[in-house]
Amino acid sequence: MKSLEDLREMRKEVEKEMQTRKNTNKPKVIIGMGTCGIAAGAREILQAVMEEMDKRDLDIEVTQTGCIGMCEKEPLMDVKLPGKDRITYGNLNKEDVKRIIVNHVINGNVVDELVIARLEE
Amino acid sequence: MKDTIYRSHVLICTGTGCVSSGAKNIKHELQDELADNDLKNEIKIVETGCHGFCEKGPIMVVYPEGVFYCQVKEEDVAEIVEEHLLKGRIVERLLFKEPMTEESIPSYKDIDFYKKQHRIALANCGKINPESINEYIANGGYEAAGKALTKMTPEEIIKEVKDAGLRGRGGGGFPTGLKWQFAFDNESDKKYVICNADEGDPGAFMDRSVLEGDPHRIIEGMLINAYAIGADEGYVYVRAEYPLAIDRLQKAIDAAEEIGLLGEDIFGSGFNFDLHIKKGAGAFVCGEETALMASIEGKRGMPNPRPPYPAEKGLWGKPTNINNVETLANIPYIINEGSDVFSSIGTENSKGTKVFALTGKIKNTGLVEVPMGTTLKEVVFEIGGGLTDDKDFKAIQTGGPSGGCIPEDYLDLPIDYDSLIEVGAMMGSGGMVVMDDSTCMVDVARFFLSFTQSESCGKCTPCREGTKRMLEILNRICDGEGKDGDIKLLEQLGEHIKDTALCGLGQTAPNPVLSTLQYFRNEYEAHIYDNKCPAGVCEELASSFTINIESCIGCGQCVKVCPVDAISKGDGKYYIIDEDVCISCGACAKKCPVDAITQG
Numbered sequence: 268m269k270s271l272e273d274l275r276e277m278r279k280e281v282e283k284e285m286q287t288r289k290n291t292n293k294p295k296v297i298i299g300m301g302t303c304g305i306a307a308g309a310r311e312i313l314q315a316v317m318e319e320m321d322k323r324d325l326d327i328e329v330t331q332t333g334c335i336g337m338c339e340k341e342p343l344m345d346v347k348l349p350g351k352d353r354i355t356y357g358n359l360n361k362e363d364v365k366r367i368i369v370n371h372v373i374n375g376n377v378v379d380e381l382v383i384a385r386l387e388e
Numbered sequence: 389m390k391d392t393i394y395r396s397h398v399l400i401c402t403g404t405g406c407v408s409s410g411a412k413n414i415k416h417e418l419q420d421e422l423a424d425n426d427l428k429n430e431i432k433i434v435e436t437g438c439h440g441f442c443e444k445g446p447i448m449v450v451y452p453e454g455v456f457y458c459q460v461k462e463e464d465v466a467e468i469v470e471e472h473l474l475k476g477r478i479v480e481r482l483l484f485k486e487p488m489t490e491e492s493i494p495s496y497k498d499i500d501f502y503k504k505q506h507r508i509a510l511a512n513c514g515k516i517n518p519e520s521i522n523e524y525i526a527n528g529g530y531e532a533a534g535k536a537l538t539k540m541t542p543e544e545i546i547k548e549v550k551d552a553g554l555r556g557r558g559g560g561g562f563p564t565g566l567k568w569q570f571a572f573d574n575e576s577d578k579k580y581v582i583c584n585a586d587e588g589d590p591g592a593f594m595d596r597s598v599l600e601g602d603p604h605r606i607i608e609g610m611l612i613n614a615y616a617i618g619a620d621e622g623y624v625y626v627r628a629e630y631p632l633a634i635d636r637l638q639k640a641i642d643a644a645e646e647i648g649l650l651g652e653d654i655f656g657s658g659f660n661f662d663l664h665i666k667k668g669a670g671a672f673v674c675g676e677e678t679a680l681m682a683s684i685e686g687k688r689g690m691p692n693p694r695p696p697y698p699a700e701k702g703l704w705g706k707p708t709n710i711n712n713v714e715t716l717a718n719i720p721y722i723i724n725e726g727s728d729v730f731s732s733i734g735t736e737n738s739k740g741t742k743v744f745a746l747t748g749k750i751k752n753t754g755l756v757e758v759p760m761g762t763t764l765k766e767v768v769f770e771i772g773g774g775l776t777d778d779k780d781f782k783a784i785q786t787g788g789p790s791g792g793c794i795p796e797d798y799l800d801l802p803i804d805y806d807s808l809i810e811v812g813a814m815m816g817s818g819g820m821v822v823m824d825d826s827t828c829m830v831d832v833a834r835f836f837l838s839f840t841q842s843e844s845c846g847k848c849t850p851c852r853e854g855t856k857r858m859l860e861i862l863n864r865i866c867d868g869e870g871k872d873g874d875i876k877l878l879e880q881l882g883e884h885i886k887d888t889a890l891c892g893l894g895q896t897a898p899n900p901v902l903s904t905l906q907y908f909r910n911e912y913e914a915h916i917y918d919n920k921c922p923a924g925v926c927e928e929l930a931s932s933f934t935i936n937i938e939s940c941i942g943c944g945q946c947v948k949v950c951p952v953d954a955i956s957k958g959d960g961k962y963y964i965i966d967e968d969v970c971i972s973c974g975a976c977a978k979k980c981p982v983d984a985i986t987q988g
Contacts, residue, residue, distance in 0.1 A: 331476025
């Protein structure tokens, strides 16, 4: 530690370790983890989200929710950007997750053909 | 998968309180459950320091949601993993319930106990892993030290601390900046800084919690302190009864040394600083600064007359600056935020916040940090949740064995250094014991005096002999053998000891007696002249219990709990107590389902 800049460099590197504990207006990804969701493969969807998070160094909040009654459309995943509508995507596979993360979460463009519901802010 | 990103962090409090209520077993159980459910790579377990809410331990906080689970047991862990961590459903039954409203509160931010606090010294406690320097730095740690060492002169730092209005948090309340100035002004080839972590007040544990929960904050505070006065070596004097605090502090020192935050040429500023831990053997008097230094030097822990003050001739005869743990914990905040931000909190002459250890007959016991000027009522009823069993408030004891008891009339008193002294108590290190109407004030005074009496080092006569004689009188009063003139004698002795004892221990030892005499004199009089203990605590004086035969339903539960078989069946279906046998323990009254048993 030979200067204040060294400390700030180090802080940048280690901040990731704490990001899950700082939930200030982050993009939220919510995965349906009811029994129906899990049966339809929600665990793989969740893992795919985490892989993308890791690969692209994303600071987002990943949480789960229970069954919302649209079991035949599972696996379901919601994306809620700060100040924007909450978008529900359904019938997802791992490839879809990648598209949603890149287009919607990172660039803010909703992937219309996968949307099954929209909850206005 | 990289090891830094996890979707969820589960924080388990492993402060001393939660460890003793089983936090370690919960951690192991959680590790097993995460492995079984294949969640190890998604969820990180973080051990933290004390959250302050020890009453509700073991405590677990789940992020990103910030859900606060309390009194978690090993058998609850599987449900938390299955329901919350896997399916995202909060386990309602483990949430905190607000004592006043019975409402379940998921996020700790919304719990009254936390909502009304303002955390500066405890800001990181319970939020970061104290054994990880990375987490401290990620939260902005060592930024203040970096700023101080590379961008500020010692004079500027001292001015900042003076302007902030920070006063010593160990009890004395001496202006910290001024103390630093004295140490700075004394030129010498060698100077020392010492952190006083010899926390000895019964019931106080804020220093322990800061050391256990955020040790780097103390290192950072001392680094700034040492640079400001021109010291290159420091000691943390911590009692050996705090093994976890010592362990975590040592790990923190090692980690700071490893990346060059301790040692030579820190931040490239040319400033060197080495830090050592000195374990104290647990004598209360070693919290007094001259006794503390004697102890570090390997001598018997006894105070010396001042002057010379430590700033002039301290450790090994060199200028020395001694600060309490909580005082040092405020320093990084002052340097980062500026003295104006700090001094905007608090009252005219007491700036910032104070940590209190809230205990006694209160629902939410634990550590609370509130702005100076918060009223006793807010602390007891809003943060503390009121008294247990909704009993009537009688008094609050502040300042530990050096403090005093404050009666109900002063509940609206804004707490600061001066207001507490005005009513005959003191801030002390921040102990707060809440008492209800079942507390005997003479007995309380006796308890605290017996503590200081046995901790008296014996060097000066007023303290050694005086406290002994006072305790004898109190014992006699509690045993029902009080004499006319005892009260006057207590007052005389108390005033003499205050005026003539060598150190702070002796000078404040009579306070619990004098303040209870001031506000609860009638209780002393009842003991001496009426042979009665109004609260029914002093066994020799307690009147026996009686059963109201109109209300008694004849269930017989009282018979089973009576330890001396004083209760027998009366003529009808009711029971009666033999007054001659009854020892007034009150066990029957507690058990009675219809409150038919009363005392006197």
